[in-house]
Amino acid sequence: MGYYSIHEKVINILKLGRFFFVMGGFFLYSVGALFAVLTGAELEINKFLLGYLILFLGHLSVSYSNDYFDFDADKLGEKTNVSGGSGILQMDPSLRNISKLIAISLILISIILGFIFTINYNYPWIFLGYVIFGNLLGWFYTAPPIRLSYRGLGEISTMIAIGLIVPGMGYYVMKGLIDINYLLFTIPLLMYGIYFILSVEIPDMETDTASGKKGFVTKNGRKLSLKIIFMTTLFATLAYIIFQMTDVFRLNVNFFVVSALSLIPLLFGTLGLNKESRVNSAKIAFNNLNALILFAVLVNVYFLIVTMG
Numbered sequence: 014m015g016y017y018s019i020h021e022k023v024i025n026i027l028k029l030g031r032f033f034f035v036m037g038g039f040f041l042y043s044v045g046a047l048f049a050v051l052t053g054a055e056l057e058i059n060k061f062l063l064g065y066l067i068l069f070l071g072h073l074s075v076s077y078s079n080d081y082f083d084f085d086a087d088k089l090g091e092k093t094n095v096s097g098g099s100g101i102l103q104m105d106p107s108l109r110n111i112s113k114l115i116a117i118s119l120i121l122i123s124i125i126l127g128f129i130f131t132i133n134y135n136y137p138w139i140f141l142g143y144v145i146f147g148n149l150l151g152w153f154y155t156a157p158p159i160r161l162s163y164r165g166l167g168e169i170s171t172m173i174a175i176g177l178i179v180p181g182m183g184y185y186v187m188k189g190l191i192d193i194n195y196l197l198f199t200i201p202l203l204m205y206g207i208y209f210i211l212s213v214e215i216p217d218m219e220t221d222t223a224s225g226k227k228g229f230v231t232k233n234g235r236k237l238s239l240k241i242i243f244m245t246t247l248f249a250t251l252a253y254i255i256f257q258m259t260d261v262f263r264l265n266v267n268f269f270v271v272s273a274l275s276l277i278p279l280l281f282g283t284l285g286l287n288k289e290s291r292v293n294s295a296k297i298a299f300n301n302l303n304a305l306i307l308f309a310v311l312v313n314v315y316f317l318i319v320t321m322g
Contacts, residue, residue, distance in 0.1 A: 045180030064186030086224030176203030
């Protein structure tokens, strides 16, 4: 019985990691890395893998820190497959301090590896600052005293994390700098950052309101949030069309193909319109997140084809 109990705790600790979200980060990181290669960077697998390990640890820490600091808020609502935390700490509160310790450990290891990467590849020290900033952004999303998600800054911080930091890490690792090409490339990705955070906030509207979170959804309701979700996906698709029509990057990449792939999140953003009931919200969020991951996967496939062609 004791063995089973320990085994169960280990499984629960792993479930706290919510690896579904971390998996999406890998594909966004790869989009940035492959775009760097398309703009002239060398595809170095060892560098790619070490860079992703740095990101992975920092990204994974967010799951553990969010569950720790959102413990009281998550008790007020129901867990879904995309929102409300993992639900593990509510079932086993004895894991709370372990969750916090894991989060801190992951952040420290991520920063240490960032230091090693900087030294090993002779990168500028601002790269390490980039790693530290990304980790702190994830930590203070829910951690006091800043608590971004409780102060109406959750959407902005997530937009920056998903649209800029995560794919930017891939680009930075491969190319050694963040340049104007990447900053332009990130415009539609920033829209997908808004698309992501509003999608996962929608099922938690009542819970977030009760817990004091001042997010966009709690202030403006589901109906307007679903319209914003649709508008961000439409804007992203139009941005890719403009990239192709203006040939802004002067690359051997057909952004009409990327815009066609972007119809996947646009389709699901459209399907979510006028379905603002709480019953529908979890399904909408789940579909939207899967659509975003599928889009990122297919963009990676297309960029790989162009790279190898």
